[in-house]
Amino acid sequence: MEEVELKMTQSKRVALCVTCLVDQVVPEIGVATVQLLRRAGYEVEFPEAQTCCGQPFFNSGFREQATDLAKRTVEIFEPFEAVVLPSGSCAAMIRVEYPHLLEEWPEWQHRAEELAAKTYELSEFLVNYADWIPRGDFEEIRLTYHDSCHMCRLLGLRDEPRQLLERVGGRISEMSESDRCCGFGGLFSVRMPEVSNAMTAEKLHQACDAGVEALVTSDPGCLTQMRGLTEGSSIKVEHIATVLEEVTR
Amino acid sequence: MTATLSEFRQRAKTAIEDVRLQGALDGGTGKLWEMRRLTFEELPNSDALRDHFKAIRSATLRNLVEHLETFEKNATAAGANVHWARDGTDAREIVISIAQEHGVKLVTKSKSMATEEIHLNEALAEVGVEAIETDLGEYIVQLAEETPSHIIAPAIHKTRHEAAELLGRESGRSLSPDDLTTLTGEARKLLRKRFLTAGMGISGGNMIVAETGSVVLVTNEGNARMVTSVPPVHIAVVGIEKIIPTWDAAAIWLSLLARSASGQPLSIYTSVITGPSRAGDPDGTGEVHIVLLDNGRSELVGTKYEEVLQCIRCGACLNVCPVYREAGGHSYDSPYPGPIGAVVTPLLLGRENYEALPHASSLCGACKEVCPVRIDLPRMLLELRADQVAERTIPWKERKAEEAGAFVFKHEKLMRFMTNAARLAQRPFSRDGKLHLPQRLNPALERQLPALAKRSFREMWKSGELEEK
Amino acid sequence: MSAREEILERLRRKASNVEMPGAWQSQRNFPDLAERFTASLTAVRGEVRRAENLEAALVEVGTILEEVSAKTVVANNESPLSDVALAERWPECAWHIVGQSSGDLREFCAGADVGLSGVEAALAETGSLVVHSGVGKSRLATLLPPVHIALVPVSCLAPDIFTWTASRNQEAPMPSNLNLISGPSKSADIEFTLTLGVHGPKRLVAVLYE
Numbered sequence: 001m002e003e004v005e006l007k008m009t010q011s012k013r014v015a016l017c018v019t020c021l022v023d024q025v026v027p028e029i030g031v032a033t034v035q036l037l038r039r040a041g042y043e044v045e046f047p048e049a050q051t052c053c054g055q056p057f058f059n060s061g062f063r064e065q066a067t068d069l070a071k072r073t074v075e076i077f078e079p080f081e082a083v084v085l086p087s088g089s090c091a092a093m094i095r096v097e098y099p100h101l102l103e104e105w106p107e108w109q110h111r112a113e114e115l116a117a118k119t120y121e122l123s124e125f126l127v128n129y130a131d132w133i134p135r136g137d138f139e140e141i142r143l144t145y146h147d148s149c150h151m152c153r154l155l156g157l158r159d160e161p162r163q164l165l166e167r168v169g170g171r172i173s174e175m176s177e178s179d180r181c182c183g184f185g186g187l188f189s190v191r192m193p194e195v196s197n198a199m200t201a202e203k204l205h206q207a208c209d210a211g212v213e214a215l216v217t218s219d220p221g222c223l224t225q226m227r228g229l230t231e232g233s234s235i236k237v238e239h240i241a242t243v244l245e246e247v248t249r
Numbered sequence: 250m251t252a253t254l255s256e257f258r259q260r261a262k263t264a265i266e267d268v269r270l271q272g273a274l275d276g277g278t279g280k281l282w283e284m285r286r287l288t289f290e291e292l293p294n295s296d297a298l299r300d301h302f303k304a305i306r307s308a309t310l311r312n313l314v315e316h317l318e319t320f321e322k323n324a325t326a327a328g329a330n331v332h333w334a335r336d337g338t339d340a341r342e343i344v345i346s347i348a349q350e351h352g353v354k355l356v357t358k359s360k361s362m363a364t365e366e367i368h369l370n371e372a373l374a375e376v377g378v379e380a381i382e383t384d385l386g387e388y389i390v391q392l393a394e395e396t397p398s399h400i401i402a403p404a405i406h407k408t409r410h411e412a413a414e415l416l417g418r419e420s421g422r423s424l425s426p427d428d429l430t431t432l433t434g435e436a437r438k439l440l441r442k443r444f445l446t447a448g449m450g451i452s453g454g455n456m457i458v459a460e461t462g463s464v465v466l467v468t469n470e471g472n473a474r475m476v477t478s479v480p481p482v483h484i485a486v487v488g489i490e491k492i493i494p495t496w497d498a499a500a501i502w503l504s505l506l507a508r509s510a511s512g513q514p515l516s517i518y519t520s521v522i523t524g525p526s527r528a529g530d531p532d533g534t535g536e537v538h539i540v541l542l543d544n545g546r547s548e549l550v551g552t553k554y555e556e557v558l559q560c561i562r563c564g565a566c567l568n569v570c571p572v573y574r575e576a577g578g579h580s581y582d583s584p585y586p587g588p589i590g591a592v593v594t595p596l597l598l599g600r601e602n603y604e605a606l607p608h609a610s611s612l613c614g615a616c617k618e619v620c621p622v623r624i625d626l627p628r629m630l631l632e633l634r635a636d637q638v639a640e641r642t643i644p645w646k647e648r649k650a651e652e653a654g655a656f657v658f659k660h661e662k663l664m665r666f667m668t669n670a671a672r673l674a675q676r677p678f679s680r681d682g683k684l685h686l687p688q689r690l691n692p693a694l695e696r697q698l699p700a701l702a703k704r705s706f707r708e709m710w711k712s713g714e715l716e717e718k
Numbered sequence: 719m720s721a722r723e724e725i726l727e728r729l730r731r732k733a734s735n736v737e738m739p740g741a742w743q744s745q746r747n748f749p750d751l752a753e754r755f756t757a758s759l760t761a762v763r764g765e766v767r768r769a770e771n772l773e774a775a776l777v778e779v780g781t782i783l784e785e786v787s788a789k790t791v792v793a794n795n796e797s798p799l800s801d802v803a804l805a806e807r808w809p810e811c812a813w814h815i816v817g818q819s820s821g822d823l824r825e826f827c828a829g830a831d832v833g834l835s836g837v838e839a840a841l842a843e844t845g846s847l848v849v850h851s852g853v854g855k856s857r858l859a860t861l862l863p864p865v866h867i868a869l870v871p872v873s874c875l876a877p878d879i880f881t882w883t884a885s886r887n888q889e890a891p892m893p894s895n896l897n898l899i900s901g902p903s904k905s906a907d908i909e910f911t912l913t914l915g916v917h918g919p920k921r922l923v924a925v926l927y928e
Contacts, residue, residue: 183611195261
């Protein structure tokens, strides 16, 4: 895990970096994120110039394109005191990769480090910084949790989403290899679709073996990947934000 | 040997459709992985030990020249002959000339990645020298005229039925696949005969120790002991990066290697060869030759890929790799499969031959987590991909698509325009949030790609409907 | 330029001196080395017989020879075996005493039922035996026969591989062949199913004596 010293945010305002995938494909996750942050007592801002953090280009080796998008993202979000993303993978891009990617330009690298220090994945923000403890009588939800690769391995976040789910009545039945990759990997999923789909099928198989109705994850990429192979299956794949939002409404 | 994208995909598809192979991969890798976990749990302070060892490997590579010279001096003093090979051609010539000098017709071999890398067996066959692999798995693979598919479990893809048939054919007896004791007993007999008649033994080297000039070989079966003790001549072919300065450091290597590879606290046999038999030794090898193989390794020193030379070839990264566990070893078409293979194969055996391998990863990072020396394989895959882009060795169409995509994302208004246009275009196929494309148009094959939402988040935000009430 | 010069020159250009970390200090502290040794070797399918003294250990060896109906035995001529009149003690076996008996050692080993040896050291953590080549010490005696019996004095037990390498006498030359033996020969190459004795001995018995 890359260590970034996170600055405790004093202000009650946060900027939402919604991610391109949530914005265009699964906006309900963005809506749920806004509601959750408000329930936790925060005022949410959405800088409209935001587009993509550059990760797809970075992962494909298009460094120049990734660099341009990284600089653009730094510019857009640096005025805010805290930035929250409903995606472990994009949060890891900003937190871990930006400072490396921009190391050729010390000025930009410095700005990237400043941004990295105030960027949070949603569940991490709600547990460690907002200390959000929803009140109410929650019905028990039986679910299993998929640790997305970058969130657990690059950001070291494994407990936070589980804590949140348990706070709202979630009873987690752990699947075997909860941190085995779902097969997404960005463009990998279309560059090598046979392998990617086999990985996803294996993941869903392991989730079904956990004997639950819902498979919850914190990454929209994993979510859409896994949903793509659930036709005819009894398991529902959900994002942590929408699950939390619904039960705390 | 090559792995273009379409070759890799085709081979992976065959592997994925092979139900039996999938069972073997799941069972085998799962078992090795679980055993690894248990032995690491039992080892006090294992994280600190790994960090300590990484620091040793890193410092050794920074001054490889000094350690190699020390090794050469000490091995020569112990009576071994040290040879240097720039590449496979050099190494093959050295081995062949030693074989011919001694009139050798039969060679017994102990599992060696370096000799796989330089296709030594084929070269020996061309000059009329038969080379028999003696690791049971490698022997079965050789009888089947195949190549190994795992660094430490070469026959992970073969069943007991296939093994029984192959060994039965060789011994002229009908063997039951359900009686493994008889099966391995038959292999013991077949190979014992070979050991006692071979004119030369060839091994790799798990490591070489500079301070004593020793070659270290690790096996569970004992075949490396056979290969290095029974025939009159022994040749070890070893990559120059496999050097360790001292025995104190070698002890860490041995401990981490066995634990990472197969979940054992130590392998059954650790054989240390320091020169040929001495005066008074009742038996052993009359001549020891050590071929130090470069084959592209020295070029990597001092580059962003230097870290990959820290690898101790334990194979742990294969067992946790979700791509390897589906695609199997043969998809890589390299002696080095899996995550380490995806990095080291293009670097040592030619990037132009293995363009798919840097992409044979979802960058999940499980390999880095499990690596005893914590090699940052995902980072190196990213570097290889970036090199492909910089060297313009990726398809033109892909380059244009990536460039266009990035251009769109750099302009928010343009992004809105393009995504809205796509919304219109996807209408006939979009249902329940998924694109129901005809299969020949679907790049994800049987998986449905997600459809764009009817309205984007930014549109909802702008409309004011998300404002706090 | 020779291959040697070419490789070394390229490396020399890129070399830099980085401080080498020191030796790893063993973190093991077993209350009873013999107990740990026994548990570890047994866990990998080796066998351990305990004896109160050398004489009792030899009685144990006799029992094993009987158990396996040994007819031919090869014995290394090393401590503590060199002080024992083996052939007189077990006249029912044909013996080859390394360095003393005439006849082809390799041929004898290849046909022997049992190989008998001492050890240089033993490691408690991993249940390992350290054997050397040298005068009176055959490599094949501990390798070719299907059964290997080793006489192991408790005094030679080291906690683990780190303490063993640390205690190595740096002045003494390495033997041409040194083996750490941590169990009977095994393979799991066919469907990950364990089988014993694929190349080396199928049975390894350590007779541990005080």
